[in-house]
Amino acid sequence: MLRIISYITYVILLFIAQNLCAQAAQEKDSSEIRTRERVLKAIDEEKERVVREEKSRLKKEVEFIRELETKGEITKEEAQNRKEEKARRTALNIENKLAVLENKRALVERGEEKGWEYLRGATLGIGIGSNYDGNGSRLIGIQFENVRKDKKYDRRTYSNIVVALGFNNALIEGESLNDSPYKTGGSRFFELGWQWKTRILKNSNAVRVSYGLSFQSNGLKPESNQYFEKEGEITRLKTYPYDLKKSKFRQDNLVVPVFFEFGPSKRTDYDDYFRYSTRKKINVGIGGYAGINLTSRQKLKYTSEGRTSREKIKDDYNTNNFVYGLAAYAGIGGSSLYLKYDLNPVFKSPNIKQNNISLGLRFEL
Known part of the structure; x- marks a missing residue:
């Protein structure tokens, strides 16, 4: 009896499996037909886009030529x-590009190529097996299709990461930098941010404006076994009772920097777009920043009775909550010399006025 039940179960499962396979095959054929129709429609839209963009580019180029003629830079005949x-x-350009698209369309219609690169949206499908081609892939049963993104004819805004680091110190009212109580080599700053850079002029990349959001960390290392001590509204340097191996005061700020950047660039024209590049070109930036102080803390490492101890003290230390300052950089490409100066004093009144000043390197990645 058990054997008969097993046979019946086997037959039922086999029947279900055959139906599922047949259904899957039908769904696959139907899916391929729908995808092919989408691709053919996308190719037709691409043909229209090619004509539209080529005519638009011609219109802009003719307008530019007319401007040159109006300014007297070229003759009417030229x-x-x-x-x-x-x-x-x-x-x-229109004739050649349309010919390429017509040939591509014919290949897709015959099923020789998929043409996924012309689809404007991403497609995700689940399948059995694996295969790779030039347009997409199916890996472990999951199929990905490429996404095509049209290049903008004139891209005026770019974004990138900004990293800066170097030496930090403080200009104290009534004292020169040579008399600073902070270690020149040991006091450092670090900056990490994201910036957008936009071309201002229509037909030139000589002037750009950059803006973004940055994290700044300014450190001061007192000399002569000193540390910062807060006494009411006053924050002053005092001699530590033990032998200090390390004394570091740090402020972390979140700021919005804005710069006007000047410098030459190289324009490169492609078939349906153009770009400016400042690679290996001299650039100069002048601007400033404003933001808030996130935290102020002090790290101490000292020796007492033959034992080394560490302390991390987080306090406001009477520091200003708002920070703002001036900054400038000059360099080649994405690397430059960087100088910044805090217009706000480190500590609130009635403390002695002292302002952070930093010099280092700045990198646009």
């Missing part, structure tokens, strides 16, 4: 020749 040359080039 302007006409340039317009005709641009028109011939545009016509050839």
